[in-house]
Amino acid sequence: MDKLSEELLYKYKEKMERIQSFEKKILSPTLYTTLSPYNTDELDNVIRYNYASYQRPLSRNNSLSFVIKSSEHITCIINMIKRAKRFIHIEYYIFSEGYIFNYLIQLFAQKIQEGVAIKLIVDGWGNYKKISKKMIFRLKNLGIQYKVFNPLFKRNGDFWWNFRNHNKLFIVDNEFALFGSCNISDEYFNITDRFFPTSELSLFLEGEIVNSMNLLFTYHWELIRENNKEFDVLLDTNYYFPQAKRKCGNVSIQLINSSPLMENQPIKTNILQLIYSAKKSIKISTPYFYPPQDIVNALKTASKAGIKVQIILPKEADLNDRILRVHREILSNFLDSNIEIYEYFGFNHEKFTLIDENTIYFGTYNWDYRSFYWNFESALVIKNKEAGLVTNKLFEEIMVKSHRLRDDELVLPKRLFPNVYIGIARWCQALS
Incomplete structure (x- = not known):
């Protein structure tokens, strides 16, 4: 810093x-x-942790x-x-x-x-x-x-x-x-x-x-x-x-908020807790995806344990080809992991994670370094079966309008300028 x-x-x-x-x-x-x-x-555990660590109450x-x-x-x-x-x-x-x-x-x-x-x-x-x-x-x-x-x-x-x-x-x-x-x-x-x-x-x-x-x-x-x-x-x-x-x-x-003023990156910690708590499925919709390695490893571990992991990202974004190539570079970590990666034909800007179709982690956060470490962000932890069903239906509707990436689509040709974009993204992550 x-x-x-x-x-x-x-x-x-x-x-x-x-x-x-x-x-x-x-x-x-x-x-x-x-x-x-x-x-x-x-x-x-997530709700209990947020209360014990940050005194965030649960409202019913x-x-x-x-x-x-x-x-x-x-x-x-x-x-x-x-x-x-x-x-x-x-x-x-x-x-x-x-x-x-x-x-x-x-x-x-x-x-x-x-x-x-x-x-x-x-x-x-x-x-x-x-x-x-x-x-x-x-x-x-x-x-x-x-x-x-x-x-x-x-x-x-x-x-x-x-x-x-x-x-x-x-x-x-x-x-x-x-x-x-x-x-x-x-x-x-x-x-x-x-x-x-x-x-x-x-x-x-x-x-x-x-x-x-x-x-x-x-x-x-x-x-x-x-x-x-x-x-x-x-x-x-x-x-x-x-x-x-x-x-x-x-x-x-x-409600849990996260900021550089707080200890232990609450939102990042919550996401890791949710991944490791999953028993059946993890469904993620986010416009930006370049998380730290411990989250990448957690998703791979969950997939290897038989948990269905699905991620939806945008085909088009505000930085378009540059963001697309950064996503592909990060997603290449998931080759041969059975994690399903989809690209939405447009810009999916919603930000939610659905665990086992009954726990929703919904908010303003992206799956990137800035959201986890340096931004002022917030998220809701929602434990509700009916809301989970609605969220799952929404996820499926987005997925229908998306293209599932093949493994060969994650292997990008080595070209100078796109790789410079990836380097800049990593540099920004280091700064943040």
Whole structure:
């Protein structure tokens, strides 16, 4: 890690410690009493580990619905905005100007006039030059509180490559939330043809789990506030953390986040735990796949033990041939391993892992070094048979629109420039 990254990481860690210390004094009595008590009898190792290591509670009284089609994503967001009465918290890797953005801003303006507070976090890398200075000025004039997470270029001219906020959260009134893979940008909704066709997956959630999501947003909001001496959201917990609905459903969900501020890479550790816990099947859909060697070895071990391992990757991606060749290079590790590799005829951007068709690990993470080590990411652990069946059906629908790779397709010709791309990818992994 370079010296500048070390300095920024130290600053973030120091501030996060103060935030969490303050939160435990002020927020915990109003938040954690709404969450179901921890009960080890019904939990698997992943949920138990996340609670013991990171104090991430399991919430039980939740409902969820799958948001799959582009039109469903747009409709869901619009309906959530219209239902807002107190506040809207938005945190996205990409929240880009375009047709959808412009329409949402109109809705935000109406809600602000009704007294709804709106906070928006975008990532400094993912959203670089995605919103013009003129539009930022307009957002602030409307009353939208807008912040950039870890700007790419600092005021002193330093360039910050690492520590990206890759989350996608849309939270309303601490009552319901949209969480998943989809950024707010026209190309992700198939309005432009940049990634066409693109498949996404989000979950519309109600219940106690929204408390955990709202707290995660709060951590990030307070982390990037310029005023280090005072807090914002945490000083008004009655407004931002009203009592969650107790009975919205019966789905048990745990939110786990991962960041360079945390010990032992939670999401990477969870994935290894899930792989080794599988008894029948492991199904993975991800747009980017170049994991560390211990995960590659775990998948090969599972396959050799008779567990069916299937992975779906995109045929087309935002870096197209370069990403394709990196994938093929990594996948060549699976030659003669009986692992089924598929390439979707388009850009499958959803990010989920399904274990034995009943445990879903769903979130913002990719299967790569940046997600596992250096990004701010989040995932949901969902233990629910019905949700597992829906996820399995979705996986099969994507697989039907995919091509299964033969072993000979994983052996690439040695050409200079594509191999340079692979070298750059590995270099980026080393940096991260």
